[in-house]
Amino acid sequence: MAPEGSSGTALTVNGTPVHTSVDPETPLLYLLRNDLGLKGTRFGCGQGLCGACVVLVDGHPTPSCDLPLWAAAGRDVVTVEGLASEGCPNRVQRAVLDEQAGQCGYCLSGIVVAATALLRDTPEPTADDVRTALERHLCRCGTHHRIVRAVLAAATGPGQRHDDG
Amino acid sequence: MTTADPARSAADTLPPSLAANPRLSTWLDLSDTGHVLVRVGKVELGQGIWTALTQAAAEELGVDDSRVVVQPVSTAAGPAEGLTAGSLSVARSVAALRQVCAEVRALLIEVAAARLDADPAALVVRDGVVGTAAGDSAVSYWDLDADVLDRDARGPSWVRPAPAPADPPNPPRVDLPDKVLGRPRFLHDLHLPGQVWGRVVRPPVRAAHLSTVDTSLVGAHVIATVRQGDFLGVVAEREEVAIRAAAALADTAQWELPPNPAGTGDPAQPRRSAPADRIDVVNICDATAAVGVVTTVRATYTRPFLAHAAIGPSCAIARWAGSQLTVWSHSQGVYPLRAALAVVFGVPEQDVVVHHVEAAGSYGHNGADDAAFDAALLARAVPGRPVQVVWSRADELGSGPLGPAMAVDVEAGLDARGHVATWSVDVWSQGHVARPGYGGSHGLLGAAHRDRQVLPPSVDPPLAAGGGSVRNADPGYDFPARRVTGHRVVDTRVRTSSLRALGAFTNVFAIESLMDELSRRIGADPLEYRLAHLSDPRARAVLERAAELAGWRREQGGRDQAAADAGRGIAWARYKGTSGYCAVVADVEAVHEIRVTRLVIAADVGRIVSLDGVVNQLEGGAIQAASWTLLEQARLDGHRVTSTDWETYPILRFRAVPDVHVEVINRPDEPSVGAGEIAHGPTAAAIANAVRDALGVDVRDLPLTPERIVAALET
Ligand code: FES
Ligand code: FES
Numbered sequence: 001m002a003p004e005g006s007s008g009t010a011l012t013v014n015g016t017p018v019h020t021s022v023d024p025e026t027p028l029l030y031l032l033r034n035d036l037g038l039k040g041t042r043f044g045c046g047q048g049l050c051g052a053c054v055v056l057v058d059g060h061p062t063p064s065c066d067l068p069l070w071a072a073a074g075r076d077v078v079t080v081e082g083l084a085s086e087g088c089p090n091r092v093q094r095a096v097l098d099e100q101a102g103q104c105g106y107c108l109s110g111i112v113v114a115a116t117a118l119l120r121d122t123p124e125p126t127a128d129d130v131r132t133a134l135e136r137h138l139c140r141c142g143t144h145h146r147i148v149r150a151v152l153a154a155a156t157g158p159g160q161r162h163d164d165g
Numbered sequence: 166m167t168t169a170d171p172a173r174s175a176a177d178t179l180p181p182s183l184a185a186n187p188r189l190s191t192w193l194d195l196s197d198t199g200h201v202l203v204r205v206g207k208v209e210l211g212q213g214i215w216t217a218l219t220q221a222a223a224e225e226l227g228v229d230d231s232r233v234v235v236q237p238v239s240t241a242a243g244p245a246e247g248l249t250a251g252s253l254s255v256a257r258s259v260a261a262l263r264q265v266c267a268e269v270r271a272l273l274i275e276v277a278a279a280r281l282d283a284d285p286a287a288l289v290v291r292d293g294v295v296g297t298a299a300g301d302s303a304v305s306y307w308d309l310d311a312d313v314l315d316r317d318a319r320g321p322s323w324v325r326p327a328p329a330p331a332d333p334p335n336p337p338r339v340d341l342p343d344k345v346l347g348r349p350r351f352l353h354d355l356h357l358p359g360q361v362w363g364r365v366v367r368p369p370v371r372a373a374h375l376s377t378v379d380t381s382l383v384g385a386h387v388i389a390t391v392r393q394g395d396f397l398g399v400v401a402e403r404e405e406v407a408i409r410a411a412a413a414l415a416d417t418a419q420w421e422l423p424p425n426p427a428g429t430g431d432p433a434q435p436r437r438s439a440p441a442d443r444i445d446v447v448n449i450c451d452a453t454a455a456v457g458v459v460t461t462v463r464a465t466y467t468r469p470f471l472a473h474a475a476i477g478p479s480c481a482i483a484r485w486a487g488s489q490l491t492v493w494s495h496s497q498g499v500y501p502l503r504a505a506l507a508v509v510f511g512v513p514e515q516d517v518v519v520h521h522v523e524a525a526g527s528y529g530h531n532g533a534d535d536a537a538f539d540a541a542l543l544a545r546a547v548p549g550r551p552v553q554v555v556w557s558r559a560d561e562l563g564s565g566p567l568g569p570a571m572a573v574d575v576e577a578g579l580d581a582r583g584h585v586a587t588w589s590v591d592v593w594s595q596g597h598v599a600r601p602g603y604g605g606s607h608g609l610l611g612a613a614h615r616d617r618q619v620l621p622p623s624v625d626p627p628l629a630a631g632g633g634s635v636r637n638a639d640p641g642y643d644f645p646a647r648r649v650t651g652h653r654v655v656d657t658r659v660r661t662s663s664l665r666a667l668g669a670f671t672n673v674f675a676i677e678s679l680m681d682e683l684s685r686r687i688g689a690d691p692l693e694y695r696l697a698h699l700s701d702p703r704a705r706a707v708l709e710r711a712a713e714l715a716g717w718r719r720e721q722g723g724r725d726q727a728a729a730d731a732g733r734g735i736a737w738a739r740y741k742g743t744s745g746y747c748a749v750v751a752d753v754e755a756v757h758e759i760r761v762t763r764l765v766i767a768a769d770v771g772r773i774v775s776l777d778g779v780v781n782q783l784e785g786g787a788i789q790a791a792s793w794t795l796l797e798q799a800r801l802d803g804h805r806v807t808s809t810d811w812e813t814y815p816i817l818r819f820r821a822v823p824d825v826h827v828e829v830i831n832r833p834d835e836p837s838v839g840a841g842e843i844a845h846g847p848t849a850a851a852i853a854n855a856v857r858d859a860l861g862v863d864v865r866d867l868p869l870t871p872e873r874i875v876a877a878l879e880t
Contacts, residue, residue, distance in 0.1 A: 023405075030405045039354035040347020044476050045558040046408075049811040052476055080347030093345045100337060100777055103213070103785055104526030105344025106477040112345065131819040138811065140476050141526045142788030143781070144822040 009069045013038070014082030024070035029053050031069060032079055040080040040109045044138070051137030054110035055079045061114040080109040083116055092116050095154035101146035107139040115151045125155055178320045180260035182206065186244035187317040189272075192265045193222075195311045199293070201228060204236045204243030207258045208497065210527045213338050213778040214258070220336045220775050221259045225266030225326055227290035228306070230336055238521040240503045259774055259837055263326035264318060271324040272313045277304050329833035333773035340523070352480045352495050352522035357551040360482070361388060363543035364411035365398040365554065365611065367564050370804040371660065372423040372619050379417040383410040389546035390414070396615040398543050400552055408557075423804065433469050433801060435570050435593040435654045444592075444651030446628065446635050451646035454586040458578035462683065466575070466675035468867040469798035471568040471664055472814055477525030478561035479532030483540035484551040490517045490544075494537040495524035498600060502534050505601035506541060509612040528789070530600045530662035532556055532565035535610040542611060559809035564610060567799050567806070568664025569595040569623070571634070573675035578646075583687035585698060589648040590638045592672060596623030596653050597633030599662040610660075622655045623662055631741035637669035637846060640676045641739050642698040658804055666845040669740060670790070673846025674853065674867065677736035681854040682863055690719045691735055691854065701739070703769050706830060707748040708737050710767035714828060715750035722858065723750070730755050734854025740843040745770040747843040749787065751823075751851035755859040758871045761791050761823040761852055766844060768827065771835035782840040784825045790848035792817035796868050 008021040013036060022031055027046075032038045032055070044052030046065045053065040056078040064077075083090045089097065092115045102108050111134060118125060118133040125133070130151045131144075139147070179187065186192070186206075194202040203222050209215045215235045223230045236243065244261075270290060277295035278285035281302050288295050296303025343350040368375070375397060380390040387410045389400040397414060401407035482493040490510065496502040499519040507514040519537070527533065536554050544552040556564070571594040578587035601608040604624040613620045625633030632638075635651035684694030692712050699705055712735060717723045723733045732755060737748035746769040754760045764787050770779055796815050800808040808814040829840075849867065856864055862877040 022403075026403075026405045030403070033354075034356070034404055037356070038347075039349040039351075039356070042351070042353065042477060043555060044478070045811060047558065047810060050476060050558075084346055089346060096345045097337070097341060100341065100781065102338070102341050102344055103781060104210070104476075104524075105341060106351065106475070106525035108344050109347045112347075131822075134819045136818075138476055138816060138818065140474055140528075140789070140816065142785030142792075142822075144788060144819050145784060145825060146781070148819070 009073045011072050011074060012076045014078055020069065022069060025068050028055070028064040028067045028069060028072045028077070032064060038079050038081050042106060042109055044106070051110040051114070052107055054113050054137070056113060056117060059117065061117050078113070080113055083112065090116060091154040091157060092119065092151060095150040095157060096147065099146045099150040099153060101143055101150040103141035103143050107137060111137050111139070111147055115154070118151070119155055123155060125152070127152060178322060179318055180257065180264055182244060182257050183261040183264055183318050189265055189269055189316060189318055190314040191244050192262065193269060193314065195307055197307070199232060199307050201226060201233050202236050203233055203262065205258050205262060206238060206244045208238045208499070208521045209340060209523050210497065213775065213781065215340060216336055216338050217774045217778055218258060218262055219339055220334055221263050222266050224330070224334070225263050226270050226293070228293040232293060235339070238499055240499050240517070240519045245500050264321065267324050267326045268318055269314060273306050273309055276309045276313055280304055280309070329772050333776040333831050335776045350523060351477065352482070352493055352524045353477055353555060355482060355493060355522060355553070357482065357484070359549070360551045360553055361400055361402055361547060362404040362407040363398055363400045363540060363552040363554045364407040365396070365539045365543075365560075366411050366415045366418060367560055368395055368614060369420055370422060371658070372804065373420040374617060375418060376421050377419045378414060380414065382413050382417060384413065389543070391543055391546050393542070394615045394617045396542060396611055398539065400543050400547055433570055433798070434467065435572055435595060436656050437572070437593055437654070440655045441593070441652040442655065444625065444628070444632070444635050444653060446632070446649035446651060447639050448648045449646055451587070454645035455578070457580040457586050459581050460579045461576060462579065462679070462686075463574065463576045464679055464682065464863070464865055465572055466671065466678055466865045467572045468570060468671045468674070468793070470570045470659055470661070470801065471793055471797050472562050472799050472808070473528050473531040473565060473664060474562060474814060474816055475525040475527065475531060478556040478558060479536040479565060480524055480553070480555045481533070481536040481540040482551050482553045483537065483544040485544050485548050488512050488516050490541055492517070492519045492537050492541060493522050494519055494533055495522060495527065496533045496537060497527060497530065501600060501602040502537055505534070505607040505609055506538065509538065509607050509609060510541065529568070529664040530566050530598065532561060532610070534601050534608065535565070538609040538611040542615065558811070562814050563806040563809040566599055566660050566662030569597060569661040571668060571671040573638070573671055575675050575679045577679060577683060579683065583683065583689070585642065585644050585683065587646040588640065588644040590650070590672070590676070592634050592638050592651045592668060593654060594634035594651070594668060595656050595659070595661045596625050597661065597663050597667040598626055599623040599660070619657055620660060622657050625651070625653055631743070632668065633663070634668045636667045636672065636741060637738055638672040639742055641701060641704055641742060643700050644698065659801065665789070666842040669738065669842065670793070670845045670849060673736070673738040674849040677738070677847065677850030678853050678863070678865065681734065681736075681850070681857060685857070690722055692717055692723065693719055695735070695737070703746050704737060704739060707746045707767040707769055708735070710828060710830065711735065711748035711750050711765055714767065714826060715765040717750060724858070730859060732855040732857070732859025734851045734856070734858055736847040736850030736854060738843070738846050744838045745840055745843040747783070747847050749844060749847040749851040751848070751855040753852060753855040753859055755856060755874070759795060759852070759856055759869050759874065760821065761795065763824045763826070764791065764848060764851070766825065766827045767830065768840060768843060769830040769832055770838050770840045770843070771832050772837045773829060773831045774837050776829060779829050779840045780827045783827045783829070783844050786841055786844035787825050787848045788817065788822055790845040791823060791852060793845070794849040794852050794867055794869060798868055
């Protein structure tokens with residue numbers, strides 16, 4: 001962590017303190033992908049309109065493509081890579097695999113992040129809750145149903161108490 | 166002894182891609198680690214093609230799935246299989262790979278038999294271990310001399326692929342774990358040593374010319390500004406710097422605009438007044454049928470220009486070392502791209518290598534090839550360094566090729582019973598293909614800008630390959646007399662190329678809508694009416710199965726209940742007239758807008774290679790088609806595409822996506838064909854037919870927006 005008052009931005013990413021001198025206007029997405037090598041957060045539109053780049057910021061699903069670093073300062077950021085613990089997929093990721101809920105998979109990182117937050121806040125969601133939580137996430141391949149099925153299965157399946165993203 | 170060359174005559178029966186690349190070792194290697202490395206000329210488009218190939222190879226070789234590793238496609242190694250496009254991908258590659266693997270297995274058994282001093286016929290293969298049934302002596306594939314693979318395939322007269330298993334296999338997707346865990350997997354995630362980032366500034370409209378630009382304002386950390394002709398771009402050490410610099414350039418660039426094409430007709434429609442190439446598909450006259458015609462019904466059906474709208478925009482990485490160019494691309498055709506790049510950079514083809522790397526789902530000819538040129542031109546400014554280009558969302562929706570707008574005129578001559586005696590179709594559309602190499606053009610957008618040209622008009626694939634504009638324009642019914650004519654409009658106002666299903670989407674929508682209108686004219690059940698004109702047993706089977714699954718009540722036009730604002734519709738097609746069969750039943754609610762509540766699908770794609778893969782493709786295809794049908798239209802202002810973000814080009818979201826139920830009829834004795842494009846046309850027509858059922862109006866122009874519905878109700 002940088003000392004108080006020094007230039008640069010300090011934040012936490014997947015539990016690790018990060019200090020960066022990158023221009024504070026830089027969207028968080030590019031710090032994650034290009035400086036920290038966390039390529040799982042993806043660029044889709046750069047306008048907060050597709051959900052491909054969603055990460056948790058202080059626990060809230062947030063597009064990282066239009067969040068400048070200065071706005072992320074002091075925050076706790078969790079990316080798709082931070083959901084797995086010790087290499088084990090979390091329950092949403094496991095359920096997405098079990099349901100084979102993907103085609104190209106480009107949309108999945110943001111969706112998995114948002115669904116993990118949903119289950120933390122709403123442990124027993126209805127299908128409607130899941131759809132509403134994912135409404136701002138676009139999927140062009142049409143895997144919506146499988147994703148909804150997977151999130152519902154993650155809520156009721158084994159291990160639901162253990163990993164809450 | 167005969168004088169015929171046995172190798173030559175056997176090769177004639179090889180699957181086409183194997184005949185073109187007969188060397189077994191081109192396709193397959195046995196690695197030291199106990200794996201089988203499979204090289205195919207087909208790329209993963211996000212549709213699970215690799216999983217299908219893995220499964221086919223494992224089955225034929227007699228090894229566990231986990232031993233098969235499909236290698237990335239590259240012009241540097243592997244068979245040149247051309248494009249990965251349409252349903253041929255699965256069909257061709259799977260057929261070739263099955264034959265290759267069956268021969269490899271037989272060859273390895275021969276070698277093992279010699280080694281074990283056993284009768285080859287008495288040996289069995291268990292996960293790559295060849296041995297006697299009793300298990301007293303055995304040797305593994307990986308202990309044998311792999312040089313035996315260095316020979317040409319002999320063909321099915323020597324050894325045939327195994328019969329299909331009774332239960333279709335259901336392997337999990339091989340690529341999904343990486344994607345779910347957020348591991349780098351996409352081309353966008355590739356980060357090569359020394360990599361820098363490039364961005365391109367596009368002309369605001371087609372055929373605009375760059376007059377001035379102030380390159381002094383791009384700011385710090387920009388390594389190069391590239392201006393050649395109308396091509397304008399930047400290279401920077403950081404990605405966000407390249408993005409900002411490109412925006413700064415765009416702000417100061419002055420463009421000389423072409424004359425406004427206003428007055429040349431509705432830009433959202435194919436221009437019927439423009440010159441057109443005529444495509445004669447079929448013309449069968451039947452004097453008796455013509456004489457029996459008592460009524461003629463005509464209608465025109467249209468769809469607008471559509472965007473590919475992949476969630477990840479087009480991307481490429483390129484690096485020059487001297488005159489050698491290496492490109493990483495998600496192109497559907499790495500060989501044609503290599504040839505095009507060689508032409509536009511004036512270098513020999515052997516100096517260009519194109520490696521395929523996966524990207525977001527690809528639904529046809531998107532900006533992937535263009536991005537490869539962009540990266541390569543920018544990389545010239547920084548020799549030795551790889552340059553990654555990622556298109557902006559605006560360029561992805563506005564500069565990539567669009568699926569052409571279409572208009573289909575259908576005319577049915579009805580006999581005294583109201584059955585079809587004569588049928589004619591006229592299809593109006595710009596061409597559906599402008600891929601690199603088609604129509605004699607390099608097809609690369611940035612190269613056209615550099616050279617201050619406009620890309621030539623798109624063409625259509627030949628009829629033998631399923632056609633483009635006229636794909637599925639010939640209905641699959643037993644109409645005694647029919648004429649089908651295409652009019653490929655020669656127009657360059659809007660850049661068009663292949664989008665999933667090509668012309669089949671609109672043609673099936675048109676044919677199956679009119680069939681519905683005709684059935685309702687005589688008060689017949691839409692399913693019964695179709696069956697009365699249909700003898701193909703596989704077509705009947707999918708229709709009847711979909712109807713049964715949906716609870717279709719023939720005595721009441723399909724519906725199971727009579728809610729005032731609910732409707733149900735059915736439609737089917739055999740994709741390309743030669744490929745997979747698909748029938749769809751749609752349920753809709755029509756209140757303020759059309760809501761599709763459920764789609765029930767029955768399909769027949771021959772022998773099932775991977776059941777869940779087929780189901781996933783059908784679900785995804787139907788949902789994408791529902792999105793096209795309900796919402797999608799590229800907005801145009803003269804030459805300019807104005808629908809350049811997700812607000813102006815909306816697609817179907819989670820809350821509006823219908824339930825989808827799929828059943829696949831397995832036909833183990835029929836060849837495997839693709840499922841990715843077969844649901845599109847039937848889904849559109851089934852939805853439109855359900856709207857007709859609900860509201861009693863014929864809506865013949867897509868998308869089925871609330872304004873369109875209101876307009877139809879008022880007329
Ligand atoms: S890339 Fe951030 S919302 Fe689309
Ligand atoms: S799986 Fe391709 S965009 Fe969702």
